[in-house]
Amino acid sequence: MTETDTPSDIPRTRYKRVLLKISGEALMGDQGYGLHPPTVQRIAREVQSVHEMGVEICMVIGGGNIFRGLQGSAQGMERTTADYMGMLATVMNALAMQSALEGLGVFTRVISAIRMDEVCEPYIRRRAVRHLEKKRVVIFAAGTGNPYFTTDTAATLRASEMACEAIFKGTKVDGVYDKDPAKHADATRYDRVSFDEALAKRLGVMDASAIALARDNNLPIIVFSLDEPGGFRGILAGEGTYTTVSG
Template sequence: MKYKRILLKLSGEALMGEQQYGIDSNRLMQYAQEIKEVSALGVQVAVVIGGGNIFRGVQAEQVGLDRVQGDYMGMLATVINSMALQSALEKLGVFTRLLSGLSIQQVCEPYIRRRAVRHLEKGRVVIFGAGTGNPYFTTDSAASLRAIEVEADVVLKGTRVDGIYSADPEKDPNAIFYSNISFKEVFEKGLNVMDMTAFTLCKENDLPIIVFDMNKGGNLKRLVQGEQIGTLVSMDEVL
């Protein structure tokens, strides 16, 4: 395998499938099956999943709620999604552990770095819920932070598009696709890969990011086997 330990970042919105909100069971099981196949190859898998299909912290201010309160509500939404993914994986016979940035002992273990690493070493799929456990930080930031802490080889950001483009490919048919791009070029071109905090964390720690289409069956497995899928963001300048 090209990567020994990966951090898979999934968006909460992706779990909606064709629905307007909530969790689509077919999409959930598809993701669980993809993760199972990669784990069976011996790759150590950690997962961070968003909560946008249930609630986003930035929505709080729009409806008159306190932003900090809204962010904590969003963290709880990620725990719900994490529990759903954990249940789907265990239904497929995959051993998992759910670690939370918030203390919810009835359903999650508290996040402890050494414990997380030990779970990964034992071949368990580790799901990180509740983001960083702090308001004003996105799940992208949580993904970058946890990946650095557990010494993952790469952050795999699963999206509904097949990589990074110069513009939104759904709106601009002339958008240019990048197969490889440097952190510096992403800054210079103003491309939206992750929020700035998450992106800077990866850059400063030389942690590559791959943006790929998670909804296409087999992409995750092909990635860890070394195929060039999606867009690689790294320190290397592309000539």
């Protein structure tokens, strides 16, 4: 199969280009730290299944499984240094995901906001768009390249720059709840919630600056369970359980 070929017997989807945002913790499986290769492979297969639908996919992966800048700062490390260390952790995760995807035959590019030409490409918007047009999965690493900005904000920024039609936020639960469903049996899931409501109620969809940027660019955020096999593909095919955050 070439880079532009897609199978003919695939379900239709209303989205042609999306960004998948996942946390670094999603890659560590049941471990308390680092990368769990079988989990990385499982998520790569989820991405592959959507890629086979003909959807153009870009990704942003956090680095909290390796290093979280805010926590480092809280323990006495200078915040800017800690944030840069967190950005480097996202590059490691991106390279791991690239390896898993290419092992499945999915052409992938890692694009970093911090130049490290020996291992990945520098961020050039038009080049990144061209990769997507050629049906390559693009993984954006190193956040925005600036301290004090989360990977949530980086995801919303890159999705806006790439003219994505939606952000898919993969989590451990099947949507947005009024309180933590792991701690409260009476937690209620929203089918749909507005950007302003998510901000006012601090629902934890993404950080406030990311939600505000998505709102200003009319970019819906779809929150779903990454632990549900086939969930990513199912939602794109019009099935499954999720919450849509929109205007």
